[in-house]
Amino acid sequence: MEKSFVIEVSARHAHLNKEAVDVLFGKNYALTPKKQLSQPGQYVCEERVDIIGSKSKIENVSIIGPQREYVQVEVSQTDARKLGVRAPLRESGDLKLSAGCRLVGPEGELEIENGLIVAKRHIHATVEDAKDxxxxxxxxxxxxxxxxERRLIFGDVVFRVSPNFSLAMHIDTDEANAAGCWQDxxxxxxKI
Ligand SMILES: [Zn+2]
Known part of the structure; x- marks a missing residue:
């Protein structure tokens, strides 16, 4: 029998680098971990940022730590439309020619030329899971x-393997709403 896995819903969030944290929260500011996520070492921070697009803004967006080498903002397509931004569907880290936006923190603002994406749905798996x-x-x-509640078959799900992962599928809030996915x-x- 094929094993099943938990489907986790990723709400809109931002990954920041050191430069962004310096500008938004103050020089050498350290983000405060608030809640561990399923993927080892990843956590939601106490701090939040606002995202501003050409049409509107979304306030109090979660920041996921630890800091990365680059800024990446992940929103749903519904969020992107609300912001007035054409956000491409991308895998994490594939940010070339992605969308820009403005980020606002308590100490400053930062304009990013790219980094805003709608994340492709994906499964995180360990090497052992991949073998299974x-x-x-x-x-x-x-x-x-x-x-x-509304069972769906999702296509185009990227299977990602790393020893640092823990088995879970990630979808965004639009996808979760479409399928009626809740916590469990x-x-x-x-195969189709
Ligand atoms: Zn993920």
Whole structure:
């Protein structure tokens, strides 16, 4: 029997680098971890930022630590429309020619030329999980939601493998709403 996995919903959030933290929160400011996430070493911070687009702004957006080498802001397509930004659908880290926006923190503002994306849905898996599924890093799979209110089969799910991951699928709030996924939703890889 193929094993199932938890489906976690990623709400809009920002990953910041040192330069961004310096500008938004003050020189050498250290972000405060608030809650650990399922992926080892990743956490939600106490601090928040506002995102401003050409049409409107979204306030109090979560920051996910630790700091990265680059700024990456992940929103849903609904958020992007509200902001007035054409955000491309991308895998994390693939930010070339992605959208720009303005970030506002308590100590300053930062204009980013790119870094704003809608994240492609994906599964985080360890090397052992990958063996169990018979899949390699970067493969594209179909996932059937198991116990959501409006069961869906998601296509174009990127299977990502790293020893630093813990098995979980990540979808955004638009996808979660479409499938009626709540906290205990699970998914299963299917062949079509
Ligand atoms: Zn993820």
């Amino acid at each position: 599924f018979g899949l390699k890093d970067g493969e594209i799979v179909w996932v059937l939601t198991q116990n959501s 939703s699970r998914g299963k890889i299917v």
